[in-house]
Amino acid sequence: MSMKSWVIILVAAVGIAAVAVACGGGGSTAPITTVKTDDGKVSFAGTVLPILVDHCKRCHDVGGKSTLYLMTYEGVMKGGDMGPAVVPGDPDASQIIGSVEKRKTPYMPPKIFPALTKDRIDAIGNWIAEGAENN
Numbered sequence: 422m423s424m425k426s427w428v429i430i431l432v433a434a435v436g437i438a439a440v441a442v443a444c445g446g447g448g449s450t451a452p453i454t455t456v457k458t459d460d461g462k463v464s465f466a467g468t469v470l471p472i473l474v475d476h477c478k479r480c481h482d483v484g485g486k487s488t489l490y491l492m493t494y495e496g497v498m499k500g501g502d503m504g505p506a507v508v509p510g511d512p513d514a515s516q517i518i519g520s521v522e523k524r525k526t527p528y529m530p531p532k533i534f535p536a537l538t539k540d541r542i543d544a545i546g547n548w549i550a551e552g553a554e555n556n
Contacts, residue, residue: 448476
């Protein structure tokens with residue numbers, strides 16, 4: 422491979438890294454601690470919202486690329502142009518789970534960012550299965 426080709430590859434890699442940093446990073450892959458409410462349900466504020474902030478803020482915050490605002494309970498429940506993100510009691514019908522499990526388009530997060538780990542997807546799914554309460 423020529424020196425010119427290596428320079429082009431290096432510039433492209435640096436550019437992708439710069440976009441990832443500018444967009445808020447790629448989300449953590451560290452294990453999570455599921456916070457439960459007094460009644461034993463997964464906490465939106467203590468478990469789900471931190472996952473959404475960590476993985477989704479770059480595009481789903483005020484001024485982001487999407488009409489789906491995921492930084493508040495109200496935004497999550499309102500949905501976006503594609504309709505509701507969450508169907509309380511039914512994770513399989515919820516767009517947010519289908520997207521992060523790569524079963525429904527648009528697949529999330531975009532390929533340049535790490536996918537959510539199974540424990541993070543399960544935490545959101547369990548919260549939805551328990552009724553998707555604002556707790």
